[in-house]
Amino acid sequence: MAIDYAERIPNNVNLADNRRLQRALESWQPKFQDWWMEMGPEGFQANEIYLRTAVSVDSDGWAHFDFVKMPEYRWGIFLAEPEADRAVNFGQHMGDPAWQEVPGEYRGMLRRIIVTQGDTEPASVEQQRQLGRTSPSLYDLRNLFQVNVEEGRHLWAMVYLLDAHFGRDGREEAEALLMRRSGDADKPRILGAFNEATPDWLSFYMFTYFTDRDGRFQLASLAESGFDPLSRTCRFMLTEEAHHMFVGETGVGRVAQRSCELMNEHDTDDLRPHGGIDLAILQKYINFHFSVSLDLFGGELSTNAANYFTSGLKGRFREIQIDDDHVLSDGTYRVIEPAQNAFTETDAPALTSLNERLRDAYIADCQRGLDRWNKVIAQHDIDFTFALPHRAFHRAIGLFSGLRISPAGEVVTQDEWDRRVDDWLPSDQDRAYVRSLMEPVTSPGLMANWIAAPARGINGQPIEFEYTKL
Ligand code: BYC
Ligand code: FE
Numbered sequence: 487m488a489i490d491y492a493e494r495i496p497n498n499v500n501l502a503d504n505r506r507l508q509r510a511l512e513s514w515q516p517k518f519q520d521w522w523m524e525m526g527p528e529g530f531q532a533n534e535i536y537l538r539t540a541v542s543v544d545s546d547g548w549a550h551f552d553f554v555k556m557p558e559y560r561w562g563i564f565l566a567e568p569e570a571d572r573a574v575n576f577g578q579h580m581g582d583p584a585w586q587e588v589p590g591e592y593r594g595m596l597r598r599i600i601v602t603q604g605d606t607e608p609a610s611v612e613q614q615r616q617l618g619r620t621s622p623s624l625y626d627l628r629n630l631f632q633v634n635v636e637e638g639r640h641l642w643a644m645v646y647l648l649d650a651h652f653g654r655d656g657r658e659e660a661e662a663l664l665m666r667r668s669g670d671a672d673k674p675r676i677l678g679a680f681n682e683a684t685p686d687w688l689s690f691y692m693f694t695y696f697t698d699r700d701g702r703f704q705l706a707s708l709a710e711s712g713f714d715p716l717s718r719t720c721r722f723m724l725t726e727e728a729h730h731m732f733v734g735e736t737g738v739g740r741v742a743q744r745s746c747e748l749m750n751e752h753d754t755d756d757l758r759p760h761g762g763i764d765l766a767i768l769q770k771y772i773n774f775h776f777s778v779s780l781d782l783f784g785g786e787l788s789t790n791a792a793n794y795f796t797s798g799l800k801g802r803f804r805e806i807q808i809d810d811d812h813v814l815s816d817g818t819y820r821v822i823e824p825a826q827n828a829f830t831e832t833d834a835p836a837l838t839s840l841n842e843r844l845r846d847a848y849i850a851d852c853q854r855g856l857d858r859w860n861k862v863i864a865q866h867d868i869d870f871t872f873a874l875p876h877r878a879f880h881r882a883i884g885l886f887s888g889l890r891i892s893p894a895g896e897v898v899t900q901d902e903w904d905r906r907v908d909d910w911l912p913s914d915q916d917r918a919y920v921r922s923l924m925e926p927v928t929s930p931g932l933m934a935n936w937i938a939a940p941a942r943g944i945n946g947q948p949i950e951f952e953y954t955k956l
């Protein structure tokens with residue numbers, strides 16, 4: 487399905503045939519552009535960046551690469567191809583034709599899901615807006631901006647749904663998405679992780695590895711939705727999301743690789759004198775970003791999650807591949823709960839434990855990247871392995887929130903926590919050290935000392951290609 491770039495808002499939803507919707511979106515567009523100039527990447531709005539833009543939503547060949555100034559990026563509305571005769575695939579409406587309009591009784595719930603999803607997109611752009619000034623290479627700088635423009639497009643994707651399907655309150659929510667600000671005490675973003683700072687590039691790679699991966703799992707669950715426009719929107723967003731997680735996985739991997747090279751070169755694991763990042767610091771960053779991202783799945787036991795599922799609004803990860811009744815009225819799921827100074831496993835109702843089930847799939851997926859990073863370490867003959875902390879470590883949402891649990895999963899006293907927290911989470915000193923390494927490198931092909939070069943460039947270009955024209 488071709489995308490119409492002659493329109494003010496590029497789209498493949500025949501926007502020109504719906505004057506009301508077109509007017510609503512065209513009146514939101516300048517507010518988005520104002521937000522982008524105010525809260526988007528600081529200092530690089532006039533530079534030419536080698537960016538990819540969607541030109542069709544086909545699974546192959548949807549991307550086009552060219553030099554673009556970010557404010558001129560063609561943010562648009564792209565839905566994946568409709569599936570013929572698609573049905574609601576789970577919950578109490580299973581077997582009904584998928585909805586093309588919002589079912590009246592689920593309006594409030596659906597709007598809340600869309601707003602929550604939409605809110606994360608501009609939040610991440612706000613969190614990353616200072617990073618351009620300290621990028622380790624032109625290649626990385628271009629990847630940052632690619633992620634940023636696509637998160638901006640994800641905001642468009644949700645605003646389209648709000649404007650197309652929720653009338654006046656949809657328009658109000660669309661404006662509110664541009665009013666909240668990451669980390670602002672008075673008008674914060676909705677979910678915890680999106681109010682944390684992303685102050686350095688190590689945090690950026692960790693964020694794109696762990697937090698964008700929550701996006702992958704949430705979007706995949708929403709792609710199962712019985713509300714077809716949401717499903718189609720999320721299916722296309724997932725194709726963009728893959729690149730964000732690539733940036734995270736290869737980013738952390740390249741830092742680990744460089745650390746190993748410096749350790750072997752200088753025969754020490756203290757890399758501070760050599761301008762590298764200790765593997766122990768990387769582990770602490772993993773602990774932080776993993777635990778903060780686990781919170782994004784919500785409580786272990788959640789009636790919201792049960793209602794989303796029963797209503798047919800939000801499915802499980804790869805719902806239709808699961809071999810069960812897709813109604814879950816009498817199934818159970820194993821959930822780990824805190825108990826007297828330890829943990830117990832209980833069989834909870836499958837419906838209320840859907841958040842935990844999605845979190846389990848996420849944890850398994852996170853581990854795969856750690857395995858690959860550990861391979862890099864092993865290839866350098868270094869005796870160190872990264873590990874994911876226990877799921878109860880450093881949690882702020884759900885059954886474990888407020889408990890003091892070590893990364894290994896031991897219940898500890900507040901005293902012990904206070905004594906050891908700097909071994910488990912990045913200390914002020916660690917963060918200050920990482921920040922001290924963040925000097926921009928702006929010659930094509932050169933990398934900062936603390937990170938290895940990528941294995942290859944973008945879109946078949948060499949690594950020394952001038953990805954960003956400064
Ligand atoms: N922070 O029933 P519960 C992405 C609230 S990332 C703050 O246990 P529920 C991206 C919750 O709202 C993907 N509050 O949880 C990545 C509820 O409030 P009320 C984003 C939280 O509702 C990188 C209460 O606690 N997409 O795309 O089942 C860059 C009890 O909640 C948090 C989505 O999240 C938290 N972490 O599940 C760019 C998908 N967690 O009712 C983009 C849509 C929970 O007491 N969202 N609460 O006022 C959802 O499906 C659900 O809202 C959640 C929460 C899974 C997030
Ligand atoms: Fe996104």
Ligand code: FE
Binds near residue numbers: 701727
């Ligand atoms: Fe993303």
